[in-house]
Amino acid sequence: MSYKTFNQADFNPFSQPMFFGETVNVARYDQQKYSIFERLIEKQLSFFWRPEEVDLSGDRKDFIALPEHEQHIFLSNLKYQTLLDSVQGRSPNVALLPIVSLPELETWIETWAFSETIHSRSYTHIMRNVLTEPGKVFDDIVANPAIVARATSVTRYYDELIAQTQRYQTASDEWCSGPEGKKALRELKRALYLTMVSVNVLEAIRFYVSFACSFAFAERSKMEGNAKIIRFIARDEALHLTGTQHMLNLMAKGQDDPEMGEIAAEEQGTLVQIFKEAAEQEREWAKYLFKDGSMIGLNADILGQYVEHITDQRLAALGQQPLFGAPKNPLPWMDAWLQSDSVQVAPQETEITTYLVGAIHSDVDADALGDFEL
Amino acid sequence: MSQQRSDNRSTRKVTLFPQRDKTVLQQLEDQGFQIPYQCREGYCGACRMTLISGRIEEVGDPIAFCGANDILACSCKVVVDATVEFWD
Numbered sequence: 299m300s301y302k303t304f305n306q307a308d309f310n311p312f313s314q315p316m317f318f319g320e321t322v323n324v325a326r327y328d329q330q331k332y333s334i335f336e337r338l339i340e341k342q343l344s345f346f347w348r349p350e351e352v353d354l355s356g357d358r359k360d361f362i363a364l365p366e367h368e369q370h371i372f373l374s375n376l377k378y379q380t381l382l383d384s385v386q387g388r389s390p391n392v393a394l395l396p397i398v399s400l401p402e403l404e405t406w407i408e409t410w411a412f413s414e415t416i417h418s419r420s421y422t423h424i425m426r427n428v429l430t431e432p433g434k435v436f437d438d439i440v441a442n443p444a445i446v447a448r449a450t451s452v453t454r455y456y457d458e459l460i461a462q463t464q465r466y467q468t469a470s471d472e473w474c475s476g477p478e479g480k481k482a483l484r485e486l487k488r489a490l491y492l493t494m495v496s497v498n499v500l501e502a503i504r505f506y507v508s509f510a511c512s513f514a515f516a517e518r519s520k521m522e523g524n525a526k527i528i529r530f531i532a533r534d535e536a537l538h539l540t541g542t543q544h545m546l547n548l549m550a551k552g553q554d555d556p557e558m559g560e561i562a563a564e565e566q567g568t569l570v571q572i573f574k575e576a577a578e579q580e581r582e583w584a585k586y587l588f589k590d591g592s593m594i595g596l597n598a599d600i601l602g603q604y605v606e607h608i609t610d611q612r613l614a615a616l617g618q619q620p621l622f623g624a625p626k627n628p629l630p631w632m633d634a635w636l637q638s639d640s641v642q643v644a645p646q647e648t649e650i651t652t653y654l655v656g657a658i659h660s661d662v663d664a665d666a667l668g669d670f671e672l
Numbered sequence: 673m674s675q676q677r678s679d680n681r682s683t684r685k686v687t688l689f690p691q692r693d694k695t696v697l698q699q700l701e702d703q704g705f706q707i708p709y710q711c712r713e714g715y716c717g718a719c720r721m722t723l724i725s726g727r728i729e730e731v732g733d734p735i736a737f738c739g740a741n742d743i744l745a746c747s748c749k750v751v752v753d754a755t756v757e758f759w760d
Contacts, residue, residue, distance in 0.1 A: 337735045341715055536716035543717065543737040611708065614759070615717055617739060624682055624759045627708060633718075636710040 299474040300467050301396050311400060315555035316548060317490055318483065319399035326401055332548070335406040338541050342409045345537070347530045349420030354427035354523035361428045361521065367590035372521065374587055375511040377439050379531075380421045381449055382504060384439075386414040386497075386538075389456045393493060396463055397486075410541060413534045420527045428524075444586045451579055452504070455496040459489040488561050494546050495569050499576040502539040502612040503605070505532075507580045510604050511587065513635040514596040525635065532636050543615050550617075570613070574621055577609040596629075603628040684760035685724060690750045695731065696721075697745035700756075707745055707758060714747035721745055726754025 305323040312331050314320055330336050364372065390411040398404045425432035439445050466474065466482055473479045509532050516525030552559015562569075584601040592598070607627050610620035627633070688699050697719050700707050710716040714734025723743045727750075734747035743756065 334735060337733070341735060533711070536710050536718075540715055540717055540736045547737055547739070610759075611718070615720060615737060620759075626706070626760075630706065633709050636716075636718075637712060 299469060299471055299479075314399040315558070316400055316403055316545065317394070317397045317558075318487060318555070321396075322399060322401050322404050324401065325405065327405070330402045331400055332402065332544075334544050335400070335402040335541070338406050338537060338544075339402070339409045342406075342413055342534070342537055345413070345530075345534060347416070349416070349423040349527055349530075352420075352423075352523050352526045352530075354424060354527075357424070357428050357521050357523040360515075364520065365591075367588075368515075368593050370590055371511060371587050371593060372515065372524075373435055374444070375508050376421060376424065377435060377442070377445050378448060378583070379505075379508050379512075380418065380436070381439055381445055382452065382500060382508070383414050383417040383421065385449075385452055385456070386500065387411055387418050389453070390414075390497070393456050393459050393463070396467065397490065406541060410538055413538075417531050417534070420531065424524055424527060428521075444583070448579070448583065451575070452496075452500055455489070455493040459486075459493045462486050462489050484557060484561070487555070487558055488565065491546075491549055491558065491561050491565055492568060492572070494542060494549070495565075495572050498539060498542040498546060498612070498616075499572055501535050501542060502615075503573070503576055503608055504580060505535050506608050507583070507601065507605055509535075509636070510601060510629055510632055511596065513632060514593060514629075516635065517595055517631055518593075529635065536636075539612075546616055566618075569616070570618060570621070573609055573613055573618075577605050577621070580605045600628050604632070682760055683757055685755055685757045687726075687753060687755045688750045689753055692749065694749065695746055696728065696743065696748050696750060696754070696756060699750070700745060700758075705758075705760065709746060712746045714744050717744065719745040721756050721758035724755040724757050726750065727752040728754050 302321050305321045307320055307323075309320050311329070314331070316332070327336055361369065361372065388411065390407050394407050395404065398407060422432070425435055429435060462482075463486060466479075466486055469479065469482075474483070509528055512521070512525055512528040515521040546562075548554045549558045550562035552562070581598075581602045584598040584605070587601070588596075588598040603625060604627065606622035607625050610622050610624045613620060614624070684705075686700065686703070686705070688696060691699055694702070697707055697709060697712070707721075708718045710718040712719075714732050715736050717736030717738075720736065720738065720742050722741050724741075728743055728748040729751050730748050732747050734744045736744055738744060745756070745758075
């Protein structure tokens with residue numbers, strides 16, 4: 299059942315599930331089965347930013363003055379962020395576009411992945427500005443065992459879904475409509491559900507742990523340009539995790555695809571397990587970050603507590619019980635850093651993060667012109 | 673403003689009254705609660721909480737996921753005395 303670039307079958311898009319229905323033909327947005335994805339696209343487009351907007355000249359001086367163990371924390375964190383966005387800049391496209399069935403969702407996936415490529419570009423911008431030899435740091439991402447271990451856990455579900463999709467889409471139509479094909483499709487849906495859970499973990503937990511490290515420097519007025527870029531990234535990630543939560547909840551409800559609802563119920567334990575494992579991996583990562591010493595305001599213990607806090611918060615969004623007793627946020631300053639517009643600055647001096655290019659009110663009714671005379 | 677506060681593990685129930693110029697999040701912050709937030713405009717879902725009773729109206733155009741009884745504290749105002757529950 300091979301992929302078709304332009305599906306010539308005539309079908310009602312409203313009868314299609316999010317995934318594994320007919321492949322999308324006309325990229326049309328005049329009608330939407332799930333308008334939420336269109337709204338996510340609009341929001342993401344309004345967020346557009348470029349890393350070059352942020353001046354990093356102060357960060358270079360800050361970095362040189364950091365003690366060696368803090369340089370290790372900063373660079374390791376940056377390597378991890380680079381890895382996560384390398385994955386997210388391509389994997390939603392590779393894994394999800396071949397199986398998506400709704401035009402608005404298809405475009406959301408592309409818009410989402412594109413914004414991740416901006417994040418990747420910003421890491422290069424940061425490294426070029428902060429380091430004399432950025433190449434060494436990039437090279438280490440595939441050589442450093444601690445980072446490679448992270449890569450394995452981040453990409454495992456994606457790779458499994460991609461491999462299964464390739465097998466399914468290269469099989470004959472007869473096989474796909476037979477009993478074995480139907481069984482394979484169900485397993486494919488399972489792989490998709492678990493991939494989506496793992497993506498949610500990546501965006502909603504792993505990224506936030508890395509943001510905490512970036513902002514911990516800025517809390518001490520160090521590496522502030524970097525923190526400014528990370529705020530842009532955090533704003534995007536908040537939107538992405540909302541997208542993934544919507545997809546997961548739509549799947550779990552089973553209205554979109556009853557079989558997906560069954561799978562979500564069957565895999566409830568696996569979902570919790572994926573969150574649990576990620577929390578453990580993030581705590582291990584915290585130990586690696588602070589192996590040579592802590593920094594003021596952040597150490598492996600506090601970061602571990604933050605992991606537990608954020609994990610429980612994300613589980614709740616999926617209707618799950620907390621794993622760690624829903625602890626309070628041990629880093630109360632995180633909220634202020636994460637809020638993209640809490641710093642007031644003169645508009646000409648910086649990019650206002652909610653500035654919506656070309657925004658107009660389209661809901662003006664006749665009353666608005668009531669007192670208008672010619 | 674809170675009439676009723678009861679502790680159940682670490683969740684808390686608070687009753688809020690209509691206040692036209694304040695969102696639920698602002699009302700709770702005025703009362704000294706530390707509610708997680710990020711975007712404060714309805715797309716991140718950090719301030720998601722449960723509506724136990726009463727009525728609220730949405731403000732803005734929130735897009736974060738909300739379950740059947742969930743509200744986004746940053747993107748709603750109280751219309752009829754509302755009791756909300758959140759992790760404290």
